Amino acid sequence: MWQIIYTIVNKDIFIASPLDVFKRFFELIKYSDFYRAIFFSFARIFCGFIFALIIGVSFAALSSFNKSIYTFFSPLVTIIKSVPAASIIMLVFIWLKSDFIPTFIAFLLVMPIFYINIYKGIFQTDKKLIEMSEIFRFSKFKKIKYIYIPSIMPYFVTAFSTGLGLAWKSGITAEILCSPIYSIGLNIKDAKIYLETTDLFLWTILIIIINLIFEKLSIKIIQMIFPYISDKIKKENSFETD
Amino acid sequence: MKLINISKNFENFEVIKNFSLEIKENKITCLFGKSGCGKTTLINIICGIIKEYDGKLILPSKKISVVFQESRLLPWFNVKKNISMISNNYNYFLDAVELYNFKNYYPGSLSGGMKQRLNIARALSIDYDIIIMDEPFKGIDLNLKIKIMNFIKKETKNKTVIFTTHDKDEASFLSDEIIYLDGPPLKTCCSQTT
Numbered sequence: 001m002w003q004i005i006y007t008i009v010n011k012d013i014f015i016a017s018p019l020d021v022f023k024r025f026f027e028l029i030k031y032s033d034f035y036r037a038i039f040f041s042f043a044r045i046f047c048g049f050i051f052a053l054i055i056g057v058s059f060a061a062l063s064s065f066n067k068s069i070y071t072f073f074s075p076l077v078t079i080i081k082s083v084p085a086a087s088i089i090m091l092v093f094i095w096l097k098s099d100f101i102p103t104f105i106a107f108l109l110v111m112p113i114f115y116i117n118i119y120k121g122i123f124q125t126d127k128k129l130i131e132m133s134e135i136f137r138f139s140k141f142k143k144i145k146y147i148y149i150p151s152i153m154p155y156f157v158t159a160f161s162t163g164l165g166l167a168w169k170s171g172i173t174a175e176i177l178c179s180p181i182y183s184i185g186l187n188i189k190d191a192k193i194y195l196e197t198t199d200l201f202l203w204t205i206l207i208i209i210i211n212l213i214f215e216k217l218s219i220k221i222i223q224m225i226f227p228y229i230s231d232k233i234k235k236e237n238s239f240e241t242d
Numbered sequence: 243m244k245l246i247n248i249s250k251n252f253e254n255f256e257v258i259k260n261f262s263l264e265i266k267e268n269k270i271t272c273l274f275g276k277s278g279c280g281k282t283t284l285i286n287i288i289c290g291i292i293k294e295y296d297g298k299l300i301l302p303s304k305k306i307s308v309v310f311q312e313s314r315l316l317p318w319f320n321v322k323k324n325i326s327m328i329s330n331n332y333n334y335f336l337d338a339v340e341l342y343n344f345k346n347y348y349p350g351s352l353s354g355g356m357k358q359r360l361n362i363a364r365a366l367s368i369d370y371d372i373i374i375m376d377e378p379f380k381g382i383d384l385n386l387k388i389k390i391m392n393f394i395k396k397e398t399k400n401k402t403v404i405f406t407t408h409d410k411d412e413a414s415f416l417s418d419e420i421i422y423l424d425g426p427p428l429k430t431c432c433s434q435t436t
Binding site: 128129131132134135136137138142146147150 | 289290291306307308310312314316318319327328364368
């Protein structure tokens with residue numbers, strides 16, 4: 001498909017050739033700066049994402065059980081969610097060193113996704129199962145482990161997957177605007193300035209691949225820790241009896 | 243166990259009004275009445291699911307077990323896990339309700355009757371002084387129902403059992419006393435010792 005479009009357009013400045021991108025990849029992997037750019041971008045974005053996960057999940061849990069935390073935190077999340085990413089990046093640019101901006105931006109944009117999804121998951125936990133757990137004298141720990149966590153898991157996986165994509169998008173955008181040394185964003189910016197469409201395509205494809213690998217790997221790990229979220233496992237062990 | 247002047251409204255609809263009842267300890271008591279007469283509301287008050295009501299409830303023990311009308315199983319765990327998370331002696335109870343061979347199945351793959359059998363096994367497997375069963379035999383076929391009723395009789399010796407039904411055969415087979423109810427609002431019509 002890409003090759004067909006390239007052949008029709010036939011202008012390297014608009015669409016890079018798949019072969020050129022492939023060749024450029026093998027050129028770039030010879031340089032240590034290529035790995036440094038990937039490593040540091042990944043590290044910045046990953047840190048922002050993990051902070052967002054921890055803060056979003058923790059505050060969602062606290063908000064579900066304490067009305068005043070919800071009253072304080074919920075409007076804050078709505079504001080963060082509505083402010084354009086570029087405005088925040090420009091504002092944060094004044095406050096922080098360029099190295100920390102992508103981390104902060106990824107955190108700020110992903111945290112509301114975790115907060116909203118986890119809060120919704122807790123809120124929608126089946127009340128009848130909670131009543132059942134009280135009758136059968138479940139401890140708080142047992143209630144969280146056997147009822148709340150499995151109920152929240154589908155919401156968590158959705159937040160994880162959406163949040164990861166957004167962390168990459170916002171983190172790279174922040175890198176393009178702030179140009180920290182050793183970053184994918186800086187390479188994309190340079191590619192745009194010097195009209196290196198091949199590099200632009202290559203870095204974009206790399207972002208997609210890294211994001212995809214990380215997402216699939218993380219979901220696999222989550223499913224290994226919490227096997228009940230996988231419908232496949234349920235089907236393997238059962239059949240219809242009606 | 244005593245219920246004194248119990249009243250419960252749901253949005254101006256009086257389900258129970260000044261209802262009093264005494265239930266004999268260590269006996270099987272059947273609350274017999276048509277669907278919608280307020281039996282489940284009464285059961286929910288006794289087992290503590292409904293906390294806001296008028297009147298007084300005197301319970302001889304806090305150790306209560308319940309067979310819910312809807313099975314309330316955890317859909318993300320298999321049959322074995324659903325019962326083993328509350329009791330170590332699960333094999334015995336699963337065998338009694340003929341679910342031992344289905345222990346690796348998930349609730350979503352079980353029929354209504356099988357879910358209800360698991361619901362019964364789970365309730366019987368914990369430590370309790372009072373067991374409340376709200377229409378426990380719904381969807382269970384006759385032969386198995388008789389087997390399970392005999393098992394309940396055996397397992398609940400020296401325990402207080404309250405169960406609701408609108409099936410006369412179930413009531414007379416299982417219970418020591420049948421209390422006939424009508425409503426709403428819930429009222430006692432008469433009682434009969436079997």
